[in-house]
Amino acid sequence: MIPITRPWVGEAEAEAVRRPLLGGWLTQGPEVEAFEREFAAAVGAPHACAVASCTVALHLALKAVGVGEGDDVVTASHSFVATANCVRYLGARPIFADIQSGTYNLDPELVERSITPATRAILCVHQMGMPCDLVALRDIAWRHGLALVEDAACAVGSELLWDGGWQRVGRPHGDVACFSFHPRKLVTAGEGGMLTTADPELDRRFRLWRQHGMTVPDTVRHCAPIVVVEAYDELGYNYRLTDLQAAVGREQLRRLDAIVARRRLLADRYRELLAEVPGLGLPVEPPWARSNWQSFCVRLPSGTDQRTVMQSMLDAGVSTRRGIMCAHREPAYRREPWLAPLPLPESERAQDGCLLLPMYHELALEEQEEVARALSRACALAGAA
Ligand SMILES: Cc1ncc(COP(=O)(O)O)c(C=O)c1O
Secondary structure, eight states, X not given: OBOSOOOOOOHHHHHHHHHHHHHSOOBSSHHHHHHHHHHHHHHTOSXXXXXXXXXXXXXXXXXXXXXXXXXXXXXXXXXXXXXXXXXXXXXXXXXXXXXXXXXXXXXXXXXXXXXXXXEXXXXXXXXXXXXXXXXXXXXXXXXHTOEXXXXXXXXXXXXXXXXXXXXXXXXXXXXXXXXXXSTTSSSOOSSOEEEEESOHHHHHHHHHHXXXXXXXXXXXXXXXXXXXXXXXXXXXXXXXXXXXXXXXXXXXXXXXXXHHHHHHHHHHHHXXXXXXXXXXXXXXXXXXXXXXXXXXXXXXXXXXXXXXXXXHHHHTTBOOEESOOBGGGSGXXXXXXXXXXXXXXHHHHHHHHEXXXXXXXXXXXXXXXXXXXXXXXXXXXXXXX
């Protein structure tokens, strides 16, 4: 079976975990601090704060830019459900705007037309690692006095053209960018998240909230030559990343360039191998974006049944996933407060008519050929049925 993904972890990560495990500091200690420093350097951000997942990073990011009860946040329905859920955690309402068919990312023009009087922020997504049109979204955010938060869960190592040069996602280009270290991402720690920002005050708040609102972190108290007693100034959370996870993340981060280079090669190979499949839509990189190819998403020939293709590929030993979900179609969003001022045809068409193919560092060319053969056969069969 060719899986949809397989994390690239090995002896280096196993060895790295020994450091905190035997060193005695297991959570939010020196490994986390080092991971934050190294991550900030890798994406070019002034501040990076590690947390337990991207979901909680998004929660803190939206809270920090002032989203609260009764506010609206314009975002994509076409995303993992965590994106919209984080808006709701704060008692705010997701306002869904449609995506562009080529990049599967928010259409800036539709974002602008979806802004309500209660809108406080735009929460954009770099879906499947493809940078969204941040230049346009940043201009819209400025014009309307809105905060801009980037869901960069899948986008570590992706780049965009900014001020005439290539920059990595996460400097950040909005107010805050949020990353995930889930095993389906390029850099994994099992679970984990990171918030990057240029604003020291936002970074201070993230650090406070991730640890129960504790005014003096335990790392400081443990090293203090005098007795220091902490206070709990604000309601906070336990959103800590462990040192075991950070040690793994640091090893992964060291290989980021190699991981991205390999994914780009694999994406090029897929494009060559699949060029002849009749009616199949291949992903497009706009001139201002360089994807990390976290996922490789193809659009099935029109009229082809997605489930039939997926089953036929599974029967041939190839695992696939449907197109990215749409939150507004899920039972959890059936009756809840959310709004789509305009229809979402591209989001729904992408969910129903796209397929994600196996994509991981150690995917071999012969396996890619097998995937291409299985997909070509499955499309022909599904088309004929
Ligand atoms: C676009 C997007 N946002 C948020 C998340 C949530 O990330 P995490 O699992 O680290 O909470 C994911 C996870 O897959 C995602 O793909």
